Structure formats: C-alpha cells, structure tokens
Amino acid sequence: MTSAALEGAVAGLGVAVPLGAVGVLLLQEGRRGWAPAAGGATAVAAVDGAYATVAVLAGPQVAALLAGHEGTVRLVSALLLGAIAVHGLLGLRRAVEPAPDASARGAGRAFLRFTLLTAVNPATALYFTALIAARGTGTHAGATAFVTGVFLASLLWQHLLAAAGAFAGARLGPRLRRVTYAVGYGLVGLLALRLAL
Template sequence: MAMITLLNSILIGAAIAAPIGPIGMLCIRSTLVGGWKKGLAAGLGVATADAIYAAVAGFGMHVISSQLIRFEDGFRMIGGLLILVLGLVGFRRKPPFADRDIPGQTRQLFTFGSTFLLTLANPMTVISFAALSAGLGIDSLPGSSEGASAFTTGIFLGSALWWILLCTAINQLRLRLLTPAALRAVNLISATLITGFGVWFLISVFFGP
C-alpha cells in the first residue's frame, strides 16, 4: 500500500509543480540567467516547501493547517512583497554576467531559500494537499504514518523530478539558442511578469474575496 501511495504521490507532486505561476517563472528565470545549478536550487526550494505542506496534510496536522489558513492574508502580503522585490531587482540585473562576483554556493543558497519561503507563503496550498491525502486514503490515525511518510516523500520526489527535467531543458535552450541579447530580453520579460504577479498578490489581499 505504501509503495502505491509513493508512486501516486510522485505523479501528483509533478502535477502540482507543473503549472507556471510566479514561482515557476522565478525558477525558469534563475536557470536562464544563472545556469542549471541555480535553476535546480530554485526548484528544490519549491519541492522542499511542497514536501512540508504534504507532511502537514498527510500527518493530519489540523491545528497547523487552521492557523495557516487563519493568517492567509498575511502570508499573501509577505509573498506578494517578496515576489515584487525579486521582480524589481530583476530589472537591474544584466545577465548572464551580473552574478559573477558572488560565489556560486551563496547564489544557490539564496535562490533555494527565496523560492522555499515564497512557496510557503501561500497557505492555501495546504488545502490541496489535505484533499489529495484524503483521496489517497491517508488519514491522521497513528497507523497511517507509513502512508503519510510515503505521501510526503512522493510529493517531494515528483516535484523535484519535474524541476530537474524543466531546468535541464531550459538550460539546453540557454546554451544552444539564446544569445546575450536574447537573454537580456528574456530577463526583462520575466522581471515584468514576476513584478506583475507580486502586484496581483498584493491587490488580492485588499480587494480579494
């Protein structure tokens, strides 16, 4: 049963990661501007946050879930501000040479941390994972810890696998097809889109349902 849950969760993790929103755009931009390692760091930040939400849902941590939902607007405001700042910073970057003076590990750790925090900043994600865990037959009973562990692991593996494949494909495009001028254009477009997502998040706090 745990193996079936693991395999199903891998597919679900990939499906959750696949839609391109502000976080996905950040991961793509990180790969185009900083290369495969930086893009992968961004993707693994997302996968780690997804795994935490999956654990909250799979292990039935209802108190945590309710608190996250209670402070949804606060999380949206924090997430919107972070996305907005990252988008505005993107306008000042001059890829692919802008980060050369910063050690590679420092860049990757910052990228991992930023996408990790941004993914956590959307508490509504936990509702999706709660529904998924129920659909897979995972509940909060003590005997279900094996299934919940398989669910969490599978979500992480599926999400990570998606980002590995996407970053590899984007990096190949970057190396073979994109000129420095094209990279600068992509950087400006992605910065505009990311800034727009940040503004939309902030507007949704004050004018959303």
C-alpha cells in the same frame, strides 16, 4: 506502499507541473547558471514536501473530527480539488507573467528566495490537506511513501525546469506554457474525479 508512493507522485506532479510565476522565475534563474537554478528547484520541491508532511501529520486529528462523515469529506475534497483545477484551467485564457526578478547569486540565495516565493502559496497547502482528508493517512509507512512521492515528483519536475532554463535560456513560449497548465491542472481534475467516484 507502492500505491501510496504513486499517489504522492501524481499529487506532486499535479501541484508542480502548472507553470505559474514561480515556474517562470525558475526558468529565468537558469540564465544565471545551473547551481542557482538547482537551488531554486530544490527549494520549491522542499516546500511541496513540507506542505504534504504537515497535511499527513494533521491527518489523524482531522480524521477523528470527521469520523462518520467520510462520504461528505470525500465530496467536499473532490469539489475543492475540482475548483482548483477549474480555476487553473481558466487561467489558460490569460498569459502568466513572471513577477519582477531580484538579482540573486548562488544556490543558497536562490534556495532561500524560492522557499519564500513558494511558501506563500496557500493553494498548495489546501491541495494537500484536501487530498489527505479524503484518502486518510493510512499506515505510517504509507504516509511516508506518499510524502516521499510528492517530494520526488516535484523535485524531478522542478529540476527539469531548472535544466530547461540553464540550457535553453528560459525561452518558453506561451503555447508550451499553456500545455503545462493543461497537463498539471488536468492531473488535479483527475484526482478530484477519483475522489468523487
């Protein structure tokens, strides 16, 4: 169970750490105060956890369909994760600009707004589906530990962003943004290598 939780934590950080438009918006939300930023942070982590849960629940059906083709599944999943990592790392060459920010007050409204912003990202769903198809769901306890690891790692990272926005006025420069991209997509690349090997 500990191994599954750690795998989930690494997977959660792999999808959470790259600082895209939602992350920049979360930093900016901090200017409105801690409560709205924390609401937004919780929403992002909740969507990550929900996508991981859906991937785990669909895992047995996917596994039954792909029985006997495990090697191919691992290779395809590794290639998919590798493509996500490469695409993200290539994004280091261009600046990440936040989307226009609508005015929102309070943690509840921020939670709803960030839920919608995060839920429309299909890459997150593909990411967790590829991981689960390759690793399998294991036991019920292992699957629960994996999802919990994803959620808690994402929640921790998103709340760190919220705190940074609240305390530092969301003044994150391009250099630090590039570092977060490299770290996050580097984690995705490491997961791809682990699956391939």
